[in-house]
Amino acid sequence: MPDAKQPLPPIVSNEEWEKALNQLLIKEKEATRARDALSAERRRLPMVKVKNDYLFQGEEGSVSFLDLFGGRRQLIVYHFMFAPDWKAGCDGCSWLADAMTHPAHLHARDTSLVMVSRAPYEKLAQYKKRMGWSMPWYSSFESDFNYDFGVTTADGERHGASVFLRDGNDVYRTYFTGARGVEYLGSLWTYLDLTPYGRQETWEDSPEGWPQTKPYVWNRRHDEYEL
Template identity: 75%
Template sequence: MSRPLPKVVSQQDWQAALDQLLVKEKELTRARDALNAERRKLPMVKIEQHYSFEGPKGTASLLDLFQGRRQLIVYHFMFGPDWNAGCDGCSWVADAMTHPAHLLARDTSLVMVSRAPLEKLEKYRTRMGWSDAIPWYSSYRSEFNYDFGATTQAGEKHGASVFIRDGDTVYRTYYTGARGVEYLGTHWSYLDLTPYGRQENWEQSPPGWPQTEPYGWNRRHDEYEL
């Protein structure tokens, strides 16, 4: 038996149906832009607790994860200490992660954090063929996962937390989990989570937010002066 297929119509009928759908897609895009603008107006909470992570270059603090940049996105990758492999769904997210150069050009770092020991993370990274361009840290000896909802009594949870720093003071600005991470992958989708957004002057952002002309800052990933 052949597989089901969409209805076959004339070119004219197809174009008419497409035009109707594109109107709805444009409405969705504008609604998403408005939602992103609301996200940039969210308040934030100061991080008082000290957290310690283990990474390829040794022990790091939450402030170190920023790598000197203003904004930080942490993907909470589900990988329990007693697991032999990382979560398959989180692995999909990692497979889709953008080239970090475009985020770095917007003063934003992207890292992954899991509760499994660093040795397991590195072994799994090798198995998956992921580069070390996006750092992966272990919070095994820290309360980080528990405090930020990535580990609960029910077990490990995935999600993305966004932070901003003012000097050495760190604040949490946003969190999403469950299906909220499904659309992540491009540098646009990650920047949309941050307080400063894409930092382009068409965005509705609070006064004083950093902004430039669109299509003026972007480069090929090997052309940025980072």
């Protein structure tokens, strides 16, 4: 039995509930359309070339920035707050990592998702094992990556998500969000909406020539994609 002192929503008839729900759904659909329009605007952002190369440490040893793409065109980097002298990773970043989508769905849209932190890789590997995560996680400890992209400052560590697009061996930064801008991330849709190519479906308002297919024809169970 709930505590009688616990606040509860008002109790109404089924008819009153359906009326209130339908009124709210109208506003939710408006918000969805506004979010779609915002994503369309994001796909039209200009981009800036990444002029420096960086070395990272990961499970496979030392890798380049291009290696983080895994041969794909788009890369999403989650800047996970983990300073070299910390004993554990940021709790808020850990919440977000717990919710990360299965990578196969992003890979099917030519997109990779990795985490990057400044702590040495040994610390990342230990914490990753403790948390039971499988996503790729790289250390930028021996490079200026965090400083160059504004997630390590004189005030300390910052979290956020950066999006990069690869054209051959040239890499461009297309988008960044931080603070509460990462709160809704978790599903494959929310990650793809950050990228310049978006969900790559024909209903989207994208620039001419953007890669697109019809909806519902590309997505599979995560073990059924052709690798």
